[in-house]
Amino acid sequence: MHAIPSPANQDSVNHPQRRVVITGIGAVAPNGIGKEAYWKATCKGVSGIKPVQRFSTADLPVQVAGEITDFSLDGVIDRKLAKRTDRVTHFALVAIHEALADAKLVLQEENPRRVGAVIASTLGGVEYVLSEFAAMLRDGPRAMSAYTAIAWLQVANVGQTSIRYGIQGYSKAPVNDLAGGLDALGMAAGAIRRGAAEIIITGGSEAMIHPFTFLVLARKGHIMAGADPNAYRPFDCRAAGLVMAEGAGICILEEYEHARRRGAPIYGEIVGYGQTNDAHALASAPSDGKYYARALKQALREGNIRPDEVGYVSADGRALPGADQGEAEALRLTFGERLAALPVSIPRTATGHSYAAAGALDAITALLALQHGCIPPTLNCEELDPRYGLDVVRGEGRPFSRPVVLLGGRSTGGANVAVAIRKI
Amino acid sequence: MAFPSTRRVVITGLGVVAPNGIGKCAFWEACLAGRSGIRHITQFDASFLSTRIAGEVPDFAPEALGLTPEECTQLDRNTQFAVAAANLALQDACLSKNLTEEERDQMGVYMGTAMASNEEAERVWKQLTADGAQPLRDRDEVPISSTFMLYHSPAAAIAIHHHLHGPCTALSTGCSAGADAIGQAFWAIQEGRASRMLAGGSDSAICSGGLNVFNVMGAMSTRNEAPERASRPYDAGRDGFVMAEGAGVLLLEDRNLALARGAHIYAELLTFASNINAYHMTSLPKDGMPLQQLLLQVLEEAGITPADLDYINSHGSSTPANEPAETTAYKAVFGEQAYHIPISATKSMIGHTQGAASAIEAVVTALAVDQQILPPTINQEERDPQCDLDYVPNVARRSSVQIALTHSSGFGGVNSALLLAKPEWVDAQLAGVR
Numbered sequence: 001m002h003a004i005p006s007p008a009n010q011d012s013v014n015h016p017q018r019r020v021v022i023t024g025i026g027a028v029a030p031n032g033i034g035k036e037a038y039w040k041a042t043c044k045g046v047s048g049i050k051p052v053q054r055f056s057t058a059d060l061p062v063q064v065a066g067e068i069t070d071f072s073l074d075g076v077i078d079r080k081l082a083k084r085t086d087r088v089t090h091f092a093l094v095a096i097h098e099a100l101a102d103a104k105l106v107l108q109e110e111n112p113r114r115v116g117a118v119i120a121s122t123l124g125g126v127e128y129v130l131s132e133f134a135a136m137l138r139d140g141p142r143a144m145s146a147y148t149a150i151a152w153l154q155v156a157n158v159g160q161t162s163i164r165y166g167i168q169g170y171s172k173a174p175v176n177d178l179a180g181g182l183d184a185l186g187m188a189a190g191a192i193r194r195g196a197a198e199i200i201i202t203g204g205s206e207a208m209i210h211p212f213t214f215l216v217l218a219r220k221g222h223i224m225a226g227a228d229p230n231a232y233r234p235f236d237c238r239a240a241g242l243v244m245a246e247g248a249g250i251c252i253l254e255e256y257e258h259a260r261r262r263g264a265p266i267y268g269e270i271v272g273y274g275q276t277n278d279a280h281a282l283a284s285a286p287s288d289g290k291y292y293a294r295a296l297k298q299a300l301r302e303g304n305i306r307p308d309e310v311g312y313v314s315a316d317g318r319a320l321p322g323a324d325q326g327e328a329e330a331l332r333l334t335f336g337e338r339l340a341a342l343p344v345s346i347p348r349t350a351t352g353h354s355y356a357a358a359g360a361l362d363a364i365t366a367l368l369a370l371q372h373g374c375i376p377p378t379l380n381c382e383e384l385d386p387r388y389g390l391d392v393v394r395g396e397g398r399p400f401s402r403p404v405v406l407l408g409g410r411s412t413g414g415a416n417v418a419v420a421i422r423k424i
Numbered sequence: 425m426a427f428p429s430t431r432r433v434v435i436t437g438l439g440v441v442a443p444n445g446i447g448k449c450a451f452w453e454a455c456l457a458g459r460s461g462i463r464h465i466t467q468f469d470a471s472f473l474s475t476r477i478a479g480e481v482p483d484f485a486p487e488a489l490g491l492t493p494e495e496c497t498q499l500d501r502n503t504q505f506a507v508a509a510a511n512l513a514l515q516d517a518c519l520s521k522n523l524t525e526e527e528r529d530q531m532g533v534y535m536g537t538a539m540a541s542n543e544e545a546e547r548v549w550k551q552l553t554a555d556g557a558q559p560l561r562d563r564d565e566v567p568i569s570s571t572f573m574l575y576h577s578p579a580a581a582i583a584i585h586h587h588l589h590g591p592c593t594a595l596s597t598g599c600s601a602g603a604d605a606i607g608q609a610f611w612a613i614q615e616g617r618a619s620r621m622l623a624g625g626s627d628s629a630i631c632s633g634g635l636n637v638f639n640v641m642g643a644m645s646t647r648n649e650a651p652e653r654a655s656r657p658y659d660a661g662r663d664g665f666v667m668a669e670g671a672g673v674l675l676l677e678d679r680n681l682a683l684a685r686g687a688h689i690y691a692e693l694l695t696f697a698s699n700i701n702a703y704h705m706t707s708l709p710k711d712g713m714p715l716q717q718l719l720l721q722v723l724e725e726a727g728i729t730p731a732d733l734d735y736i737n738s739h740g741s742s743t744p745a746n747e748p749a750e751t752t753a754y755k756a757v758f759g760e761q762a763y764h765i766p767i768s769a770t771k772s773m774i775g776h777t778q779g780a781a782s783a784i785e786a787v788v789t790a791l792a793v794d795q796q797i798l799p800p801t802i803n804q805e806e807r808d809p810q811c812d813l814d815y816v817p818n819v820a821r822r823s824s825v826q827i828a829l830t831h832s833s834g835f836g837g838v839n840s841a842l843l844l845a846k847p848e849w850v851d852a853q854l855a856g857v858r
Binding site for chain 2: 059061112113116117121122123124129130132133134136137138140141142144145146148149150152153154155156158159160162163165166167168169170171172173174175176177180183187190194196211212213215216217219220222275276277278279280281282283291294411412413414415
């Protein structure tokens with residue numbers, strides 16, 4: 001007997017109300033490792049951007065970054081695995097370790113085929129491969145470690161997660177530049193929604209603070225040159241770009257009924273996801289907000305969200321005049337006259353932009369903000385440009401009680417990603 | 425996030441840039457003739473490496489394939505392959521010139537890539553370090569492509585070229601990346617996130633580091649004296665995969681749109697399924713258990729039995745461990761029927777195009793369904809007793825193909841499968857159900 005070709009559709013007919021909630025979070029950020037330390041720093045606006053310690057920046061165009069320091073793998077992975085994996089996977093595994101414990105999830109009790117991992121990264125294990133490539137140039141092809149490819153490729157994060165935790169379900173390694181982590185959340189939520197998995201370990205991890213990336217990305221204008229730790233200033237009159245950071249943000253996404261059955265703590269629900277593309281150029285986001293607005297509206301529509309339910313917008317804040325203009329325009333197209341009274345914040349000004357980790361950390365910030373009823377502030381925006389017409393939360397955190405946070409992210413090359421999270 | 429419809433998704437355009445042919449016709453003709461695209465490496469001096477053969481795309485002329493002068497200079501080779509393959513797919517679908525703004529708003533791009541701009545990274549690193557002899561130092565005279573360090577650029581550049589405003593992202597799940605991109609695109613159309621999607625994969629990493637990372641793992645063939653015979657999945661003499669480059673892009677379309685415009689439909693997508701090994705970063709367990717589970721999932725989700733499967737385009741990477749694991753999984757899931765399902769491995773002719781491989785294999789599978797011909801697995805000379813199924817050895821074969829499966833096992837452990845069917849078969853099933 002043959003069924004209707006699409007089982008997923010059948011499934012969605014059988015489960016029209018399947019919902020996706022977040023039951024655990026893990027953060028590795030420059031201003032705090034672990035959700036408690038991260039939230040404490042972020043809600044108070046304590047910055048983790050400092051002079052780079054891992055290598056000399058004397059001959060480099062960039063001297064500051066959001067670097068992870070005091071980082072320990074103790075109790076998470078052993079030395080052997082640590083040596084066979086890059087820093088990017090270390091960050092991911094530490095954040096996953098925290099998130100699983102936070103979710104009170106005992107994976108041994110779950111069907112491993114219904115548990116997956118969707119973890120974004122932009123440059124994967126770039127430090128590992130460059131070091132091995134340098135060894136090869138210096139000492140010949142046999143000098144390269146046999147673990148190079150395993151440590152380098154973006155898929156290493158989900159591959160190692162799968163091996164470590166024995167999970168065998170739907171797993172992906174999305175790459176979408178600065179918006180990769182937010183995109184991963186949307187992709188994972190979609191997979192649970194359609195029944196491809198019950199639990200997905202998702203988010204982003206990035207460890208691309210390296211002399212080579214500094215040279216290349218500063219030359220191309222993707223990150224800012226200089227030594228000013230307060231230079232990342234979205235929507236400020238002096239905005240001139242972003243400061244790079246590293247880290248990981250991991251969320252445990254779970255089908256709502258599954259989470260309820262096991263009595264899991266629930267931070268919130270992913271209720272909407274939108275993605276569009278400006279398709280303008282391989283450059284930073286344009287001053288036109290038309291397609292970004294469409295992504296934001298998609299996320300609101302999917303979540304059946306009334307504009308007055310949105311507590312704040314966690315904005316992309318590219319901190320370039322054109323891109324900031326485009327974002328303000330998109331928000332105006334989305335919220336109309338309500339925009340003037342809608343708080344907007346870019347809490348990642350306290351960490352720097354951790355590329356694929358950023359959107360996932362933003363989501364974690366939003367979940368903690370909903371829990372604590374506090375919008376974390378945007379740093380360094382002392383001279384807010386009035387032409388944007390935005391209420392940017394500056395100085396101190398601000399209390400709020402509305403149930404929804406709308407997150408936006410944009411990538412070089414035009415992707416606009418929006419995710420809406422609702423408190424349950 | 426409810427799905428607004430139960431839309432059917434069909435394949436209406438095919439674009440290929442492969443070592444044995446550029447464009448659907450040249451590529452398909454080469455595949456049916458069993459022509460290998462593996463040669464001695466010419467793109468760099470590989471004399472110091474233990475593997476000196478690869479599947480290079482010869483005579484790649486980006487302008488002739490519709491890239492702008494700016495794209496020809498500003499995009500790295502991998503991204504150029506992707507844009508060229510997308511152009512070919514749109515042309516093939518008769519949509520390259522006449523998309524309206526509304527249609528472009530509803531059209532997106534998902535692309536898989538494993539190595540992205542690695543070739544460019546190697547060039548720039550060598551130039552900024554005097555071939556590794558000096559510390560890294562910026563040199564203004566060293567040009568850097570606009571795609572460098574943008575791993576998602578194959579997807580983004582296609583969207584930019586064609587002004588496509590739907591969802592756009594890249595996936596980097598190793599050798600399964602292309603199939604994953606196609607699968608996600610299939611879902612995006614089903615879920616109403618787009619009406620059409622360009623989806624596939626691309627890679628170009630025939631460079632010293634790109635090869636050597638796999639050489640030091642002992643994963644590659646060293647049959648340097650006979651390049652065309654080096655990639656030999658299932659054959660007893662296989663000794664590792666052969667690196668290759670290329671791109672494959674498919675145009676996926678909401679079936680109603682395709683029917684309304686009278687488009688040629690190659691095949692309908694029935695199922696996308698995916699899992700991960702939880703075993704090892706680079707190999708399947710001997711019993712192919714994760715693949716067994718994947719195959720069972722595909723059968724169950726599509727509501728078919730092994731007897732319904734008319735063709736499998738396999739991962740067939742030509743490594744000693746992969747093919748016995750695959751064969752064991754087929755037998756475990758399909759039973760006696762495994763001996764009656766023809767299986768062929770495209771990598772025997774073009775090598776392993778990394779993130780492009782599973783997309784190019786999806787192109788082959790769509791053509792097999794459309795043309796009712798099975799391309800061969802070449803270099804079948806000495807039978808491996810562990811691999812005793814019908815691998816369509818050496819010669820293409822006419823065959824009735826209503827349902828075909830293509831699957832891949834990626835670096836990192838991701839396994840993905842796509843199930844394709846003749847649209848008439850689906851119509852008949854639906855009529856029967858109703």
